[in-house]
């Protein structure tokens with residue numbers, strides 16, 4: 147598939163078929179995330195795959211509140227993206243340049259995961275709205291942050307057209 151077609155195919159899926167996802171396909175997504183770039187090649191992430199139904203149900207409930215993310219439990223797999231400590235050089239760079247490289251790194255790796263999923267006919271939804279404390283407790287990740295969850299499964303909906311800013315709104319050449 148042409149890369150731009152793949153990018154357009156990736157969407158936030160909020161309805162999933164109950165069909166389980168094979169371990170092989172999940173590992174394919176993890177491999178794509180593993181290859182993601184990161185500041186000073188720090189790779190400050192750990193992807194925790196949750197497919198055990200009882201635990202997944204609890205994590206899904208931690209994502210659903212105030213009318214948001216009620217669909218989370220439909221996904222047969224939830225992946226928690228845990229932020230790990232950056233390596234020394236990335237930490238120093240982060241402080242000197244006042245940029246939270248690890249958050250950027252996690253975002254890029256998450257998108258690698260989602261694009262690989264889309265390339266294999268799977269659907270994903272990145273979730274930033276969830277009870278992080280509760281998920282931390284459920285997964286025993288101590289004081290590490292969990293910036294994102296990813297829902298993964300076979301999508302039950304159609305591909306939607308993208309709602310995006312125009313090219314001339316989101317880009318310019320040679321001046322701001």
Ligand SMILES: Cc1cc2nc3c(=O)[nH]c(=O)nc-3n(C[C@H](O)[C@H](O)[C@H](O)COP(=O)(O)O)c2cc1C
Pocket residue numbers: 156157158159160214215271272273274275276308
């Ligand atoms: C950092 C981040 C957090 C998000 N959190 C949620 C969320 O908690 N619930 C949800 O339904 N969608 C969430 N989304 C999905 C966005 O709403 C979605 O990417 C955006 O509307 C564009 O739609 P598309 O992904 O279908 O192209 C999140 C996306 C990102 C990148």
